[in-house]
Amino acid sequence: MAEESTPIPVVSFEQFLTGDRADQKEVAKKVYDAFSTVGFIYLKDHGIPQSRVEEIFELSKSFFTLPLEEKLKYKLAEAQVNQGYTADGAEGIHDHKECYEHRRFNNRLCPSESELPSFKSTLDSFYNQCLRLAMNVLKCLAMVMDLSDDFFEPITKRADPQLRLIHYPEIAREVIEQSGHARIHAHTDFGLCTLLFQDQTGGLEIDPWHEGNFVPAPPIPGTILVNIADLLQRYTNGRVKSTRHRVVSPSPQRFSGVVLPARYSIPFFVHPDPETTIDPITLAEGEEKLYEPVNAGEWRTMHTANNYRLQQPPGKPVEVATVG
Numbered sequence: 001m002a003e004e005s006t007p008i009p010v011v012s013f014e015q016f017l018t019g020d021r022a023d024q025k026e027v028a029k030k031v032y033d034a035f036s037t038v039g040f041i042y043l044k045d046h047g048i049p050q051s052r053v054e055e056i057f058e059l060s061k062s063f064f065t066l067p068l069e070e071k072l073k074y075k076l077a078e079a080q081v082n083q084g085y086t087a088d089g090a091e092g093i094h095d096h097k098e099c100y101e102h103r104r105f106n107n108r109l110c111p112s113e114s115e116l117p118s119f120k121s122t123l124d125s126f127y128n129q130c131l132r133l134a135m136n137v138l139k140c141l142a143m144v145m146d147l148s149d150d151f152f153e154p155i156t157k158r159a160d161p162q163l164r165l166i167h168y169p170e171i172a173r174e175v176i177e178q179s180g181h182a183r184i185h186a187h188t189d190f191g192l193c194t195l196l197f198q199d200q201t202g203g204l205e206i207d208p209w210h211e212g213n214f215v216p217a218p219p220i221p222g223t224i225l226v227n228i229a230d231l232l233q234r235y236t237n238g239r240v241k242s243t244r245h246r247v248v249s250p251s252p253q254r255f256s257g258v259v260l261p262a263r264y265s266i267p268f269f270v271h272p273d274p275e276t277t278i279d280p281i282t283l284a285e286g287e288e289k290l291y292e293p294v295n296a297g298e299w300r301t302m303h304t305a306n307n308y309r310l311q312q313p314p315g316k317p318v319e320v321a322t323v324g
Contacts, residue, residue: 004218004251007208008225009034014045016136028140032240035141035228038208039243042223043137048129050222053197056126056165057264059119063100063111064167074109076101079305082162084109088169091307094181096171097247102127102163127163130195130268134161137193137226138270141240145283152192155272155296161191162271168203168247168263176249176260183247183263186214189229190303191271196225201263202250206243216251231272231299234291237280272296 011030015023034041063071068087076084083106086099102110102123111119135156142151168183175181183203198204198219205214217225233242249260272278274297280289304310 004202004216004253006216006218007038008040008042008206008217009038010042010044010220010223012045013043013047013136016140017045017047025143028143031137031140032144035240037241038206039241040206040217040225040227040245042220043133043226044220044223046133046224048133048224052126052129053266055122056197056266057199059122060100060165060167060264060266063116063119063165064098066116071098071100074100074111076109076308077310079301079308079310081106081108082300082304083107086308091184094178095185096176096181096183097166097168099167100165102165103160105158105160123163127161127268130163131159131161131270133224134193134195134268134270137195141232141236145236145239145281147281155276156192156270158273159271160274162269164267164269166265166267168201168265170262171260173249173258173260186244186246188242188244189227189267189269190231190299191229191269192232192235193229193270194227195268195270196227197266198225199264201261202254203247203260203263204245204265205248206245208243210244214246214248217245218251218254229269231278231294231296234280234294235278237282237287238290271300274300 009030011027011034013027016027019027031041071085072087074085076082076086083101083103088096088098104124104127107120113120135152138152139149142149176183186207200219202216202218204217206217207214227245228240228242230242233240247263255261276296277293278296278299279293280291282289
């Protein structure tokens with residue numbers, strides 16, 4: 001199989017986790033540079049064993065192989081909670097996937113131990129590993145921007161990130177490649193940042209300059225993809241980029257069959273505390289703020305309601321600026 005090229009750099013995180021201050025600053029600069037140019041990075045040596053990642057993929061498959069009527073017992077229904085199961089087509093009839101959302105503070109729609117043994121306890125443990133890594137990624141940005149190392153901690157004390165299990169079913173290539181269809185359509189993430197674990201199927205693409213020129217972000221064994229989301233672009237006053245991405249057919253180099261195999265991925269979406277006001281950081285005298293302040297909780301609820309076509313609770317409208 002020919003190797004797919006990508007503009008996303010691969011960076012080892014080992015020296016950030018185990019090195020001295022100089023080592024940490026060197027790694028942090030590489031992370032920041034990637035986020036300020038393409039908005040994505042592959043992290044290797046990140047501290048989460050590959051065996052654990054494979055365990056979570058197997059757990060994901062065990063959930064999605066349940067009968068549909070069983071999965072619908074856990075159906076996501078509230079935009080404010082954004083937890084539970086969504087069936088194929090929930091985010092649009094031409095968006096081909098099903099999902100399960102797991103959280104730590106409000107996780108009512110989670111299978112019990114008797115229903116799916118070890119499901120909740122294993123996901124809870126993995127969730128904590130992801131959260132620790134995500135906070136270290138945010139620490140990289142704080143260090144390079146000459147903010148305090150713990151700058152992002154006050155806005156994430158009650159953070160309730162969203163661990164999402166995604167199953168893209170086996171499907172004919174001709175269906176996905178019809179106009180208006182995709183495994184997931186082009187979008188930016190709307191929180192702070194995202195960790196993404198993907199299987200070896202492929203099909204993820206990014207649009208670094210938001211010009212419609214998508215390029216592959218292929219799976220690289222042993223790495224995690226990390227990308228910036230809208231609120232962090234706003235909070236850093238545009239210093240880091242929230243980059244559009246989508247999932248389509250795998251490239252012909254990776255898979256050339258007429259029926260696409262099932263694909264599994266596991267994103268971990270990091271959001272700030274809901275009461276947080278995201279007001280752009282300015283670092284130089286006279287620096288213009290590029291975005292209006294927004295409330296993080298209202299922002300998250302609005303986007304969840306829009307994505308899943310759920311009723312949005314009454315409240316203050318949220319101003320949304322074009323990301324690009």
